Amino acid sequence: MTREIFNFLSIENKLVSTYIFYCCILILKMMAVMLLTALQRHRYMAFINPEDADYLNVKPKIDDHVERVRRAHLNDLESIPIFFVAGFAYILTNPSVTCATWLFRIFTAVRFIHTFVYAVYVLPQPARVLSFSIGALITSYMTFKSILYLM
Secondary structure, eight states, X not given: OHHHHHHHTSTTSHHHHHHHHHHXXXXXXXXXXXHHHHHHHHHTTOOOSHHXXXXXXXXXXXXXXXXXXXXXXXXXXXXXXXXXXXXXXXXXXXXXXXXXXXXXXXXXHHHHHXXXXXXXXXXXXXXXXXXXXXXXXXXXXXXXXXXXHHO
């Protein structure tokens, strides 16, 4: 049984390698948004921690440009780790590689769209709520499929 699990979870498994690929893309995306938050803080000299503001001889302040990027990042921190767990449980159900790949692709795409809409104002509402909702539906679908498989 242990050997079967190890073989299944091997990077050689197309399903597993696809899952890991999209997880890595999402990690890089989150790191990019983290960097964008820091860049926006310096661009607008908007530091909320007194020690950061003191270091640069500015007063602590909040700027909407920084806050939008920061909130997009916080939303990633709420949504993406749940996707990682749900996606891992889902691949253990041995779903169709094609179906799983499309779920991972769409989730990744809507997270990018969500960030652009939230942080850069590319599209008006309901673009942000739709991109969030599609991602949440995909995560929910994978979770329910995993639960049903285990019952």
